[in-house]
Amino acid sequence: MYAQVLGVERVGIDDSFFELGGDSLSAMRVITRVNAELGVQLSARVLFDAPSVRGLGERLDRHAATEEAERRTGVGRPTFARVHGLDAVEVHAHDLKLDRFLDPALLAAAPMLPGPTGDVRTVLLTGATGFLGRYLALEWLERMTAVGGTLICLVRGASDEAARRRLEETFDSGDPELLRHFQEMATDHLEVLAGDKAEANLGLDEGTWQRLADTVDLIVDPAALVNGVLSYSDLFGPNVVGTAELIRIAITSKLKPYTYISTSDVGHQVEPSEFTEDADIRVVSPTRKLDGTYGNGYSNSKWAGEVLLREAHDLCGLPVAVFRSGRVMVDADHVGQINVPDLFTRMVLSVVATGLAPASVYKLDAHGNRQRAHYDGLPVGFLAEAIATLGAQEVDGFQTYHAMNPHDDGIGLDQYVDWLIEAGYPIQRIDDFGEWLERFEAALRALPEKQRQHSVLDVLMLALQGTEDPEPYDPVRGATAPADRFRAAVQKAKIGPANDIPHVSAPIIVKYVTDLQRLGLL
Template sequence: MNRRLANDPLASSWAAGLRGSLRGYARTHLPEAMVPAHFVVLPELPKLPNGKVDRGSLPRPTAEESTETAYVAPRTPVETQLARIWQDLLGLPKVGVETSFFDLGGDSLTVLQMAAQVRDAYGVRLDLRRMFENPTVAQLGRMVGSQVDPQISGAGNPRGVGGEEMLADAVLPADIAPGPDALPPAAGPYRAVLLTGGTGYTGAFLLRELLDRSTATVYVLVRAADRAQADVRVLDNLAEYGLLRAGDSERVVGVPGDTGRPYLGTSRRAYRELAETVEMVIHNAAISSWIVPYAKIKPVNVFGALEVLRLACDTRVKPVHFVSTIGVYPGNQGERRWDEERLTETEDVVGGYRQSKWVADTLMLQARERGVPTHVYRLGAVAGAQTSGACSTDTFINHLLKGCIQLGAYLDYDLLIDLVPVDYCAAAVARIALGGGFHEPVFNVPSAGSSSMNDIFQLVVDYGYPLRKLDYRDWYRELVAAVERGEENELAVYLPLFGEDRPADEVGYPGSRPVFGTANLQAALDGSGIECRPVDRTLFDVYLDYFVSTGFLPAPPQR
């Protein structure tokens, strides 16, 4: 019988490597506050007699030593006192001044509790957005010290990069171009289509439209261990939104891969099959979180776009239909019109997500100049289906709705929100992509009419939720106080986007009144019957009904 050695050095080395890989992957895809502090590697999970995981028997996580958690002792009286606050709060014997609060086991709740204790000790209200960006005792000491570092407390957007870096990243590499032996693009109807991002909610509706509007086999790139698991993930995602139909499994091919890796994270054999078989690509995959910095989003949102374009040039030239966002347009005070044209301005395009989509959008249109038929769709803020209300709960807008309902108050803020139903977006993209005869490079896909944030929350109040309308500063103070008290709130993880005086620019520009030209879109949809419903009382009730039915929102007391 083989027995594991208690001090097996090879197993320990392997476990350490796995923990490092998991932490690196998490930091690539999650904001720092959501990265697990510790990873525990077990040979197998303890099970109950019914086969479920016995959570009570799981070992308690313990910190593993690494260069990331190397101890640096406090150097000043302020750092010493702050380190003691952290030790008491986190139950640790010592705290290094250069170690992240989140690496030590803190989370978005305990960082609020820590901020309250620091405020009581020093009479200083911390800039929480800056604290989330660099959560160390050393940083905190500079924030509460008598000599505040202007680089720490000043304005700016830490999740984004400068315009020069955006422009540098938006230069298409020389190797991305159809080779002399590449076959010309196939004419529709297409027999094989590749869809990325097919396990998100926009992806689910795109897949449904592709299946309904064509007879093509749809290859769906998805993170999975093998083909069987990939198929299950794709079909389960369709089922989650009520979109699974009989016979779908015969036309859906799950492809294990990763958009953010070379060759789309597939095996060479699978990549060769895609290059030779696929005739058209819809590239929808993206990290869409507003609180993840540009550097962490770049591998998927920018490099992923490059990998898709490389595939489009291999063996046969393939049209690429890229799902972008109206967030690539700069935010401006007052009214400004944005037509369906190539992007030129980087200033006031802020935050990692919007900037990464700006870069990818620009790369797509450069590839068009080299002979790849690319099309870009700039969608508004994608909301629930106008037919069923089905929607992902994991969007900033939906987290904001729930957080305000949990708080019992919403922020009075002069902001327009462009909500566009997901089924309308999917139908528009699929019709144009499958048609093959539309040559325009850019399509704006906004809502039927923007809504003010106050109007949206009035619809929530009309539905039966008793919300108070508060001045932004009062609302922010109530939100922080609620999280400090340990109350559950959906917005706790988004605190980096809110400051004492105003939200971060990613949330939106107050007073901005953009107008989106849709001449190309309207020409392409003419006669199709595809129409966008306005977000009015009737449609918003459909959305809220869905959230209540799924348990995302509690039933309103006054309904």
């Protein structure tokens, strides 16, 4: 099946589907065929977690065992169908009641639990091998080293040792000083547990789970399956049920403040004037459409996580800090640290590899001139510092921060291309947007296989579906939503080199290219 979908002759039992050339769209085709031929209902997410034939077979065995246990006991984990209905085309905040995910007795007892003291000595971090997650790991390791505390990272792996190696490898990117700094702090202040946010008990044994419930002071949760192609139903398990699992440990033994990383894309289905930092997401976005467009599933899964946390705060008194992040960009400081699958990384690779860019990504003004525009992005190091600092301050309430770049500074995608050209990269600007699009698509298809896999081609094809005459973007001035609370908090806490939200600069954009060159992708 792998060979047929990918168009290759041979596939080894341990070969990764994605290393053989697979992508999000072909992964969905494989899972669709598996479900149809075997009569099962696997999520496309399974192939991302277990990309080999052997791994997929093991997941099929586990799926069968889980279904048998549920038939025998009459008890099953929450699923999209059980919570929203099998064929739902829209979902509602009132579907996402915590008693559909957690034991009602646990919820009833939670308000009487001891609250946080504000003295943080043990932090549980998910998603530490992700791009933002590894910077949060560094940030919290530095803080725990300063106070003699412990950072506990939940990382997928066959064993605790394998999970720890996987985390360390994310810092071995060609920057020896970064690796040394991590290793020095990790020796005495890091514990890595093999687990998974999406699994029951976080994939931990009962004793370890209870130890965390008793000792953890703060939960920091950037973990998510980030994929713009997968549907909300595909992402429901890892991103929604996984959040409920973390809420369960947050309201056991004692209340543990919860820092949740959401996305600015939650606002896509909200009236702009209502998408503020003090609004209750259940009120301003009570119903969400499931329309299959790019990013719809992911943004809805993050919306659902926010709803569950609002419920946990109201029912249990759980302190919560939500950070709705815009584009997370590279930091100029650490060599080789780049988020290769990220859409913006793919855009930079695609423009530099093809040498083609439009005269403007945005609509021209009435005189045919480029318009002032802004692109919402923040360096990952600044964002991690802001999340750690502001998240740790939340000990009793519910705060939402729009962790976005609000500057109306005229620094947009056109300026980024200007910087790349000034840095010496040969990029041809094409006046007619439609002509550029045609030439760009053809050039992307002609790229070598490895570059094409990491390009923007698949996303471009999805975006162009059903579009007869694609147009440039409307220019945006500043952030897409008000970020006044976030900026005021950053300034008050003196976060970042300038004690303010930073502007994107040329060295950040050029570093995308140099890091991609180190990886052999340019």
